[in-house]
Amino acid sequence: MLTAKADAASKIAGLHRGADAYLTKPFDKEELVVRLELLVERQKRMVAHFSKNLLGAPAAVSGETETEEVIRIEDVFMQKVRKIVAENYSNEDFALPQLCQKIGMSRSHLFRKMQAVSDTSPSDFIRSYRLNQAKMLLGTTSMNVSEVAWKVGFKDPGHFSKLFQEEFGFPPNAAGK
Numbered sequence: 001m002l003t004a005k006a007d008a009a010s011k012i013a014g015l016h017r018g019a020d021a022y023l024t025k026p027f028d029k030e031e032l033v034v035r036l037e038l039l040v041e042r043q044k045r046m047v048a049h050f051s052k053n054l055l056g057a058p059a060a061v062s063g064e065t066e067t068e069e070v071i072r073i074e075d076v077f078m079q080k081v082r083k084i085v086a087e088n089y090s091n092e093d094f095a096l097p098q099l100c101q102k103i104g105m106s107r108s109h110l111f112r113k114m115q116a117v118s119d120t121s122p123s124d125f126i127r128s129y130r131l132n133q134a135k136m137l138l139g140t141t142s143m144n145v146s147e148v149a150w151k152v153g154f155k156d157p158g159h160f161s162k163l164f165q166e167e168f169g170f171p172p173n174a175a176g177k
Contacts, residue, residue, distance in 0.1 A: 043116070050078060050118040074117045081114070081122075085129045092153045096123050130154065131167045138175035145172045 006024040021035045088094040130152040149160035164172040
């Protein structure tokens with residue numbers, strides 16, 4: 001946030017409203033560049049963390065650095081997305097519009113938030129979740145490929161097989177072997 005309001009109350013209010021940084025006018029160009037570099041670096045660390053743990057457990061962070069606090073806050077969001085997808089992935093009609101409705105965000109806001117946090121789109125996240133569930137089912141049950149495809153919300157087993165091959169590098173009928 002760049003503002004002429006330099007008093008402490010305005011700064012605190014701006015930070016509470018979600019400003020990543022608070023610069024008062026006139027500002028020092030070098031300070032602006034350093035703050036931007038730090039923000040970009042923090043965002044990269046956050047994306048690396050969440051893209052590594054995209055479908056996994058809650059974030060495991062220790063200490064109280066600013067980045068770790070941001071990861072903790074964003075992890076609450078990602079856990080909410082994971083929970084909604086986990087409850088609905090088997091419904092073949094569950095897609096981005098339903099996720100938006102259940103999480104209470106517009107399509108564009110959810111897309112921007114997930115891209116910023118995990119470097120993946122909501123639709124890709126849903127598809128990846130379904131494919132990982134399918135891989136697990138193929139390895140642990142005696143269901144055939146078509147049954148698994150339908151169980152994880154795919155209408156077309158052929159399309160499912162193509163996506164599975166792209167995601168894992170081997171066909172679904174080889175997953176249980």
